[in-house]
Amino acid sequence: MTNSALPTPDAQNVTTIDDAQSVMPDLPRRARILKTLRPWLKPKIVLGGTVVFMLVFIGIFAPVIAPYDPNGQNLINALRAPGWFSEPHFLGTDHVGRDILSRIIYGARISLVIAATVVVISGVIGIGLGAISGFFAGRTDFLIQKLVEVVWAFPPLLLAIAIMAFFGQSLLILIVALVVQRWIPYCRVARGQALSLRTRDFVDAARSLGASNTRIITRHVLPNLIQAAMVIGTFAMATAIIAEASLSFLGLGVPPAIPTWGSMLADGRTYISTSWWLALFPGLCIFFTVLGINMLGDGMRDLFDPRLKRSGQGMG
Amino acid sequence: MLSYIVRRILGTIPVILLISLLVFMLVQAAPGDPADLLLSDEATKEDIDDARKRWGLDQPIHVQYGKFLIAALQGDLGTSFRYTDPVVTMIVDRLPATIELAVVSILIALIVGIPLGVWAGARPNSWIDNVGSFVGFFGISMPNFWFGIMLILVVSGYFNLLPSAGRSTYGVGGPPITGFFILDNIIHGDWNAVRDGISYIILPAVALGTNMMGILMRVTRSSVLEVMHEDFVRTARAKGVRDTVVLWRHVVRNALIPIITVVGLELGTLLSGSIIVETVFSWPGSGSLLISAITSRDYPLITGTVLTYTLAFVIINFIIDILYGTIDPRIRFDK
Numbered sequence: 061m062t063n064s065a066l067p068t069p070d071a072q073n074v075t076t077i078d079d080a081q082s083v084m085p086d087l088p089r090r091a092r093i094l095k096t097l098r099p100w101l102k103p104k105i106v107l108g109g110t111v112v113f114m115l116v117f118i119g120i121f122a123p124v125i126a127p128y129d130p131n132g133q134n135l136i137n138a139l140r141a142p143g144w145f146s147e148p149h150f151l152g153t154d155h156v157g158r159d160i161l162s163r164i165i166y167g168a169r170i171s172l173v174i175a176a177t178v179v180v181i182s183g184v185i186g187i188g189l190g191a192i193s194g195f196f197a198g199r200t201d202f203l204i205q206k207l208v209e210v211v212w213a214f215p216p217l218l219l220a221i222a223i224m225a226f227f228g229q230s231l232l233i234l235i236v237a238l239v240v241q242r243w244i245p246y247c248r249v250a251r252g253q254a255l256s257l258r259t260r261d262f263v264d265a266a267r268s269l270g271a272s273n274t275r276i277i278t279r280h281v282l283p284n285l286i287q288a289a290m291v292i293g294t295f296a297m298a299t300a301i302i303a304e305a306s307l308s309f310l311g312l313g314v315p316p317a318i319p320t321w322g323s324m325l326a327d328g329r330t331y332i333s334t335s336w337w338l339a340l341f342p343g344l345c346i347f348f349t350v351l352g353i354n355m356l357g358d359g360m361r362d363l364f365d366p367r368l369k370r371s372g373q374g375m376g
Numbered sequence: 377m378l379s380y381i382v383r384r385i386l387g388t389i390p391v392i393l394l395i396s397l398l399v400f401m402l403v404q405a406a407p408g409d410p411a412d413l414l415l416s417d418e419a420t421k422e423d424i425d426d427a428r429k430r431w432g433l434d435q436p437i438h439v440q441y442g443k444f445l446i447a448a449l450q451g452d453l454g455t456s457f458r459y460t461d462p463v464v465t466m467i468v469d470r471l472p473a474t475i476e477l478a479v480v481s482i483l484i485a486l487i488v489g490i491p492l493g494v495w496a497g498a499r500p501n502s503w504i505d506n507v508g509s510f511v512g513f514f515g516i517s518m519p520n521f522w523f524g525i526m527l528i529l530v531v532s533g534y535f536n537l538l539p540s541a542g543r544s545t546y547g548v549g550g551p552p553i554t555g556f557f558i559l560d561n562i563i564h565g566d567w568n569a570v571r572d573g574i575s576y577i578i579l580p581a582v583a584l585g586t587n588m589m590g591i592l593m594r595v596t597r598s599s600v601l602e603v604m605h606e607d608f609v610r611t612a613r614a615k616g617v618r619d620t621v622v623l624w625r626h627v628v629r630n631a632l633i634p635i636i637t638v639v640g641l642e643l644g645t646l647l648s649g650s651i652i653v654e655t656v657f658s659w660p661g662s663g664s665l666l667i668s669a670i671t672s673r674d675y676p677l678i679t680g681t682v683l684t685y686t687l688a689f690v691i692i693n694f695i696i697d698i699l700y701g702t703i704d705p706r707i708r709f710d711k
Contacts, residue, residue, distance in 0.1 A: 213693075216645050225670040305522075310667060350516075
């Protein structure tokens, strides 16, 4: 994969900065930063990044931004249409008079926390198992790959639905249910990398210098996976948000007291014939969030490795 | 080829066994005893013990799994707790509706996604490429259940064009032959019922197919883009073959392999998506059966449906694997 003329594959990431320094050594610091940043200034990345940034911002400052308590019921005000600027409830209220805008804002927080946790845990498990699988090969590899094959044989989301059905609603189980298949793409990439690296000269060299397996994996195998993991993680984030919303929509997500976009949509479906705003706004939020994250992932993939373009999307 | 198929079948068996084990373990690991859950609160200790004995829950776990497996191999997935009907019959009754919906969704995805992808890939950065790219992003980012709700809201609710729930108008159509409503009525020659069936299937199929359409468009585009640079395309052009012929005969045919792979992979997403879309549109398929089974804690029905879906997915992937060789003779099956 990487050019063997390079001293170490990790150096590849740094080459742009090194080049910039060697070609234009007198370049002021600001210009150098700009030059490093330039490849990132693609419409997809900027647009997607803005959406993600806004989401994080809204999520963190939810208590400050939200005009009402997301769970504050007010039956007199139930099913009030969006008032835009003329009424107190900008996006209207739901069937028990809760403010839709406030619930959406808090929902962003929940969606983001769940999706990010799922992506990080999946990444750690997937990359860990993948690196071990590829590096040690043989029996370990066989066992891990069998596990991958079996878990991957389930249609995406179905296993999560089954887990939620049997173990009931809780945040912890939801995260487990979403991780259960999401570590696999990481594992595949990590295994491939580890397999191709284990026979390479620099790994032999490291070993002959007395480096332990753990050291070789953490110092030589893992750094090569960062870019791929970032791309996989971004797409996994998008699918995790949709999956979480789907489960909450089916009533299998987080406990009902926590406002999420998916459970808001479930209410929206019930009141669809009378109150369109219940279903429209949370759905729009999911759509634009996922769209933004997908664009970011797409942009990053184009940037890191145009050859990856063909591999389509992650999993739903 | 034949030996490849046999080898693949043999390789699939352990996977299926492990899947069944995993699903079985899931039920075992679930908190609460089914006997406790199902009997009423007034049930005495003896009642519960009696029920446990009747359902074989008092036996060691490997014996229970063995019995479950042997029964499953004979096509017996147990009896629904709630409906006291055999699980297999219930699923088989509902399966045609799900397959019908899936097939129509795939057709929509293929008919829109592939031509759009081919045109976009043939003319990168043109207006059609931009339209395609938008459709692609729209498809992969749209949660199917929300799209379904919006379709109901706008198409059924606001414009009142298409029905929003169910599979056909009550009383329309002849007796089932294959279980596929539209196909059955084509056989009956009842065109009114066919039209009725189509009007019911359009919205759920669009909601379900959009995701696959987006992915197909994206994959087709990049696949075509890649093949366009191959030598044989230049040769064909140099020979004076017309552009359309080059595109559809030379390029698309060679771009098919990744497209088929993606269709196969995405069928899994489509299957699980159908569970949710069926719920949104009250479509009487096996997906909505699963959700109602979950709501009523009908464990045998849940396991049965999950196993059926997974088995279907494994078989589909198997067929896709075999298809490769038919589409691309360069792929050899002898290792």
